[in-house]
Amino acid sequence: MTKREGGIRCPWFRRPASPVPAAVLVRPGDAERGAAPADDPAGGDAGAPRVGEIGEDGPRRYPRLRGAGRWAAGLAKFDITGVFFATLFLCWSLTPSLLPRGWLYQGLIGGISAALGYGVGLVAGWAVRRVYLDRRPWWPLRRPRLHAVRVAVVLVCVVATIGMLILSSMWQRDLAALMGEQGASAGGYIRAGLVTVGVLAAVVTAARLLRDAAVGIGRVLSRRTGMPRAAAVAMGSVAVAAIVLVVVDEVLLRVTEGVTNRIFSANNEATPPGIEQPLQPERSGSGASLIPWDTLGYEGRYFVARGWRQDELQRQTGEPAKQPIRLYVGLDSAPTPQDRMRLLREEIARTGAFDREAVIVIPTTGTGWVNPTAAQAIELMYGGDTAIIASQYSYKPSAVSFLTDRDAAAEAGKRLIDTVHDEYEETVAGRPDGDRPELYVYGESLGVTAGEGAFESLADVRETVDGVLWVGPPNSSRLWRSIVTRRDPGTDEIEPTYAGGLVVRFANDAEDIRADELQEARGQGTWLKPRVLYIQHPSDPVVWWSTDLLLHRPAWLSETPGYDRLEAMRWFPLVTFWQVSADLAMAADVPDGHGHNYGTQMLDGWAAVAAPPGWTDGDTERTRVLLQRARDHQGPEK
Secondary structure, rough: OEEEEEEEEEEOOOOOOOOOOOHHOOOOOOOOOOOOOOOOOHOOOOOOOOHHHOOOOOOOOOOOOHHHHHHHHHHHHOOOHHHHHHHHHHHHHHOOOOOOOOOOHHHHHHHHHHHHHHHHHHHHHHHHHOHHHHHHHOOOHHHHHHHHHHHHHHHHHHHHHHHHHHHHHHHHHHHHOOOOOOOOOOOHHOHHHHHHHHHHHHHHHHHHHHHHEEEEEEEHHHHHHHEEEHHHHHHHHHHHHHHHHHHHHHHHHHHHHHHHHHHHHHHHHHOOOOOOOOOOEEEEEOOOOOOOHOOHOOOOHHHHHOOOOOOHHHHHHOOOOOOOOEEOHHHHHOOOOOHHHHHHHHEEEEEEEEOOOOEEEEEOOOOOOOOOHHHHHHHHHHOOEEEEEEEOOOOOOOHHHHHHOOHHHEEEEEEHHHHHHHHHHHHOOOHHHHOOOOOEEEOOHHHHHHOOOOOOOOHHHHHHEEEEEEEOOOOOHHHHHHHHHOOOOOOOOOOOHHHHHOOEEOOOOHHOOHHHEEEHOOOOOOOOOOEEEEEEHHHHOHHOOHHHHOOOOOOOHHHOOOOOOOOOOOOOOOOOHHHHHHHOOOOOOOOOOEOOEEEHHHHHHHHHHHHOOOOOOOHHHHHHHHHHHHHHHHHOOO
């Protein structure tokens, strides 16, 4: 039975105990909640009476714990509500995401997810105690019952975690099988739990150190100024938060940015292994070019030096071929964007780019990369009677450029496309329609964002170019997002239909891309020219990553999953955002046709959007064999 002595409720002590030092005196209920002594501002209301200071029977002492009881008391160092939520978030993170993960990577993801859940649990537990439990007469629980609850919760959490690790390994194997890979074994995946515990402990320890620092500052303020301890601790917390922000912003981020810039700037000045300056005058960087070889940057040199030349095209296809034109301007080719565009116009005039059958403008990704498979595919289709034009606006990876230079990418894409289009209009203005080259735009990943920057709407696209192929569009791409949001009722976000597929269409794989089959499957009518095609995999995190994942279930996770996404994938607040964010790091490290690796599917895209007259599906398959041969001959793509 609960006794009240001196106005204080003592829930478990029946007999008076001898006086004890103030260091071990605690308020009733503190031990049950894992709270600190009364003089610790982190452990309760400042200045609250301690048991030994009031009451007729003097202070009370907790009974000494032994054996299992002592072990159970150690659990009190962790907030039990935090442990429960940490396990909940961990189990959520073990559910399948878009791409398969190894045990080490899963351990890192699980540890951060568990730490996030622990923090949510602390806040939730505090709120429940303040709003509900502290007003109940039966709270706090007797100590033996409280420890029994703690032990039970921890055991349940351990069993649930082990069970989810085993189940997760099964999901990972199923997901890997969808992509033609072999997943981790159940025994091996258990190691992810050990990594999770280590990461969780590190994050929680860091958080506690910051909390202790805030409490320490508050204690000093309270002692020296007479400020109420609660207010002093609050000010200490603000001070610690400010210090952390300054360290992160002024030290870590700036140092990281400086190191990143130096690393990628140095890489931009290097030349890829096995790459040599081209001899053909149709290439930028050649001896005849107005753009020096050493100013093209790493990716520019890689682009202009690769690809089959005229003789190889003729040998492989058995048909007459022309020397393909590849034009590229690097960041170091001229001091300003305007000067770089002027150089590009001069290169276009020098090489006679607009005398070719097809001209392809490619806004690049962050580093200036042009997908060599996309370039080689269109050159094979036209027997080299092409001119591909690209420019570099950054040397940072797409992930960094996406966060820091997204607007710059759109501006650079608009500048490039507008420059080529203006030059095109001036050059071919007096030619009959049959003598004008077709003008196409290609973009991949951040290159989609860059390319969309040149157009206000689909009508603007149709008035400017003869076709567009966009592959793996980031979820934030303005035009893509507008079209998907306004898709026809009843169609899925993962593969939407817009305006009956009259102008713009979406496809997940090679079969979807083929126009005739696409029309038959969806009951769509004629696909008008100029055509716009988006290719997007169901498992591509670049396409589906968005900050909306934090608190809102996206439509694509409520739909029937695509061919390479598990039906078992579910949305969970906070956790799904973190899972898909983690998928971004390995988006391209999967087999062709999955994730952000589109393999030879851009060949099918070119066949749908920009095929030469009389082109057939048989031509596409014969060209695919040659394209794969070119990829094998020229080495792995970057």
